[in-house]
Amino acid sequence: xxxxxxxxxxxxxxxxxxIPADPLASIVGERQLNNEKIVAAAKTRWGLNGSLPEQxxxxxxxLIKGDLGTSFRTRQPVTHDLMNRxxxxxxxxxxxxxxxxxxxxALGAYAASKKDKPADHFSRLFSLLGSSLPVFWIGxxxxxxxxxxxxxxxxxxxxPPRTRPPDHVTGFYTVDSxxxxxxxxxxxxLWRLVMPCFVLGWxxxxxxxxxxxxxxxxxINSDYVRTARAKGLPERLxxxxxxxxxxxxxxxxxxxxxxxxxxxxxxxxxTIFQWNGIGSYAVQAANTLDFPAVNGVxxxxxxxxxxxxxxxxxxxxxxxxxxxxx
Amino acid sequence: MTQASIDPGTMSVEAVPRSTWTSPxxxxxxxxxxxxxxxxxxVVFTVQWWAPYGPLEAVGxxxxxxxxxxxxxxxxxxxxxxxxxxxxxxQTLPVSVAVIVTAVSIGTxxxxxxxxxxxxxxxVIMRLVDITLAFPPIFLAMAVAAALxxxxxxxxxxxxxxxxxxxxxxxxxxxxxxxxRDHIQAAVSIGAxxxxxxxxHVLPLSFTPALINMTLDLGQVxxxxxxxxxxxxxxxxxxxxxxxxxxxxxxxxxxWWIAVAPGLAILTVGMAFNFLGDGLRDALDVRAKR
Numbered sequence: 001x002x003x004x005x006x007x008x009x010x011x012x013x014x015x016x017x018x019i020p021a022d023p024l025a026s027i028v029g030e031r032q033l034n035n036e037k038i039v040a041a042a043k044t045r046w047g048l049n050g051s052l053p054e055q056x057x058x059x060x061x062x063l064i065k066g067d068l069g070t071s072f073r074t075r076q077p078v079t080h081d082l083m084n085r086x087x088x089x090x091x092x093x094x095x096x097x098x099x100x101x102x103x104x105x106a107l108g109a110y111a112a113s114k115k116d117k118p119a120d121h122f123s124r125l126f127s128l129l130g131s132s133l134p135v136f137w138i139g140x141x142x143x144x145x146x147x148x149x150x151x152x153x154x155x156x157x158x159x160p161p162r163t164r165p166p167d168h169v170t171g172f173y174t175v176d177s178x179x180x181x182x183x184x185x186x187x188x189x190l191w192r193l194v195m196p197c198f199v200l201g202w203x204x205x206x207x208x209x210x211x212x213x214x215x216x217x218x219x220i221n222s223d224y225v226r227t228a229r230a231k232g233l234p235e236r237l238x239x240x241x242x243x244x245x246x247x248x249x250x251x252x253x254x255x256x257x258x259x260x261x262x263x264x265x266x267x268x269x270x271t272i273f274q275w276n277g278i279g280s281y282a283v284q285a286a287n288t289l290d291f292p293a294v295n296g297v298x299x300x301x302x303x304x305x306x307x308x309x310x311x312x313x314x315x316x317x318x319x320x321x322x323x324x325x326x
Numbered sequence: 327m328t329q330a331s332i333d334p335g336t337m338s339v340e341a342v343p344r345s346t347w348t349s350p351x352x353x354x355x356x357x358x359x360x361x362x363x364x365x366x367x368x369v370v371f372t373v374q375w376w377a378p379y380g381p382l383e384a385v386g387x388x389x390x391x392x393x394x395x396x397x398x399x400x401x402x403x404x405x406x407x408x409x410x411x412x413x414x415x416x417q418t419l420p421v422s423v424a425v426i427v428t429a430v431s432i433g434t435x436x437x438x439x440x441x442x443x444x445x446x447x448x449x450v451i452m453r454l455v456d457i458t459l460a461f462p463p464i465f466l467a468m469a470v471a472a473a474l475x476x477x478x479x480x481x482x483x484x485x486x487x488x489x490x491x492x493x494x495x496x497x498x499x500x501x502x503x504x505x506x507r508d509h510i511q512a513a514v515s516i517g518a519x520x521x522x523x524x525x526x527h528v529l530p531l532s533f534t535p536a537l538i539n540m541t542l543d544l545g546q547v548x549x550x551x552x553x554x555x556x557x558x559x560x561x562x563x564x565x566x567x568x569x570x571x572x573x574x575x576x577x578x579x580x581x582w583w584i585a586v587a588p589g590l591a592i593l594t595v596g597m598a599f600n601f602l603g604d605g606l607r608d609a610l611d612v613r614a615k616r
Contacts (some may be wrong), residue, residue, distance in 0.1 A: 007457030015469045132596030134549050136556050137572055137589035144582050264464035268553060272576075282465065286472035287558050294469050301465040 008302040012295050013059050068299070069292035073285065078296035082278060087171030088158060089277035092200060093266055095193050099201030100208060100262075105244075105251075107205065108212025112247075113239050115217065123209065130206025135265045139199045139272035146195060153195045156274040160188050196273040203265045207258050208251070215247035252316050259308040263301055351605060359601030362594050369415045379406040381413035381566045389581050399583040401574060403564070410566035411587040417567040419595070421478055422547040425485045426540050432486070433493025434529070434536065440494065441501030442524050452498065455491040463488045467550065471559035478551075478567070481560035485550055489543070493536055500532035507531075534610050542603030545596035552592050568592050 062069065068078035104127075111123040146153045158173055159165060166176035166185060174193070177185040219225065220243055228238045267279035274280070278297060285293035351357070378397075379385050388404040390396055398407040440451040458466070470484035504510070505528055513523045554560035555569030563570050568588035575585025 003453065004456060004460050007453065008460050011457060011461070012469070015473050128597060128600055129593075132545055132549070132593060132600055134552055134556075134569075134572070134589060134592050134596075136553065136569075137585065137592065140572070140576055140579075140585055141582075141589070144579065148579065260462040263462040267464050267468075268556070271557065282468060283557050286468045289472065291473075294472055298461065298465045298469045302461045305462050306460055 004306060005303075008299065008306070009060065009063060010056075012299045012302070013056055015295070015298065063299075068296035071285070071290055071293040071296075073288050073290040073293065078292050081281060081293065082296060082300055084171070085277050085281050087173075088275055089266060089270070089279060091158075091172050091174060091193065092196055092269065092275060092277060093262060095197030096200035096204060096262065096266070096269075099197050100204030103201065104205040104208025105212050108209035109216060109239060109244055109247075111209065112213045112216035112220065112243070113235070124213075127206035127209040130202040130204075131210075133203075134268075135199060135203055136268040136272050138202070139196070139269055142195055142199055143272070154188070154192050156272070158189065158192060158275060160192075163188075196269050196275060199272075200262070200265050200269045204258055204262055207261060211251050212244075212247060215249075215251055216243050219243045219246045249316070249320050252312060252319060260305055263304065351609065353605060355601040356605035359598040359605070362598035363602060366415050366419060366595060366598075369412050370419055373412045373416065377409045377412050379409045381405070381410050382564055383409075389578065391581075392583055398587045399581070401571075401581075401584045402578055407571075407584055407587050410571060411568070411591050413566045414568045414571060414588055414591060417478065417561055417565060418548055418551050418569075418592075421482055421551050422544055425482055425489060425547050425551070426544055428482075428486045429489035430493050430536060430540055432490040433495075434497050434533075436490070437494035437497030438501045438524060438529060438532065441498035442505055442520070442528060448498075451494065455494050458487065458491040459495070463550070464553070467554060468557065468559060471554055476559050476562060478555075478561045478565075481551060481554045484554070484559075485547060488550075489547070492543075493539070496536055496539060497532060500535060501528055504528050504531045538603055538607045538610060541599055541606050545599035545603075548595045548599075549592060552588075 066079055071078050071081055074081055107123050107127065111120045114120045143156060147155045154160065166173060166180045166182060169176050169179055173189040174186060177189055225238060225242055228242050267282060270277045270279035271283055282297040285297060382405065384404045385406055386396065386400060386404055388400055388402055390400040392399045396406050396408065398411065401407055436451050440448040467484040467488050470487055471481050474480035474483060510523060510527055513527050551560060552569030555567045556573050561567030561570045563574060568591055571588040572585045578584055
């Protein structure tokens, strides 16, 4: 685990430093590259002096202090930028997890109980669509149909146009607007979350429902299910209390992995829905060669992924009585 | 294991009659997937002879809705969207296939060495795999693509870096499972070299899951290629790459046809390979049959 962490740090560093693209050019601008004074000043300012191993040491030392460097683009510390944008991403990801998690389990369980019937085929098609549709495209299509054409849902962005964000307390607009006692704003923020959360949750839902379905079908043939049925339990209870309970475990193992999927999709969802979160920050950083920011985001994502996997392991141990940690 | 012996529904590999092995190929989804895949393959090789226009050629007025002359309308530079979508296959598909083939080659070599040789070599390779897999793919691909600069070739490198560890891990597990079988012992006892045993006796038995994964992954790689281009890190305009075309289309929100066509193209490819992969899995891997 610590080794993995170090590995992540090292790779993030390598990617950002061993590159043909010249970060200096993006700081001082092409025209100033010949101006030695400016170049030297920029080098000192951004820690580009010294050999690579020296730079690496400085980098790790700063990292331990929680300093990810300063973004070339926003001229703010990367940590500060990330923290500013984290609530937006969490709001989106939380909603998507809710949609995807509840929807995925329900859909998978339903499909398993109706195996090979039209409902099963339909739900499988729905989940397959979720995983083969390019997220950025479906986001556009939804925006076009549901916002521009039908007007059922509000447009992109976290807030209605020309609206002041609620006072910054937590950074979550939904929570902050409630704390302000501004219920109209709360409703608007919530309503704006619906479409991006669904787009993001769909990809997740597809994967989850396929897994739940497969896991449930594995369980359905076992003896205890036959016993439960023989006792005369209603099918609904057999499915919910017996089959789904046991199908949880294989589903859990994939959670960490699908979290990565969620992160991927959130980058695109944020871009399409003009959501000022970590994902859109990453895209802007990558496109402007803002390497402290790219670096910080990769590191952050790697860390989040690591934690998700850890959480999965812990959950797994809690959920499965057969596993006892020594 | 106990399940298999009790439950008459799950038979062991040997007990399955030959005829059921081919049955997935009669499923409509698999046939549909095959047809779509073959269609795009034909497009890739022959589009220059039958596409109505050139991919970069300005024809007629700009931003025309779909009509008889322009099946999917025209874009902002009055190019024919239908033609560009067809030509897009030539950008996205070869790159995706190349990514998969390269990733599988690297993954197979490193993974099978790790599984077969073991020891320190194995732990070095597998730590590398763990670390690479510790990054969510999109961020790694974005970081690499950004570092190398945009362009389809650099996107290719980025995607190979993302994808090889998956195959390395897969092959290692397979090789480990196979290497203790009796026929390997037999090969060792008649003095075959390790390289030969790995090549002739272990790999042929270990490769099936990788083959299934390759098919399933191809759809995912197509999406990732388009994604990187969409984010401005892959193919650049004016090249008719599907993701780049969607970026174009996103700027002309009310001219929906510009973005819809390449999206549908990605969708058909993604679904086709999903169906094909599922069929292949059912055909080759009896355990997953249901």
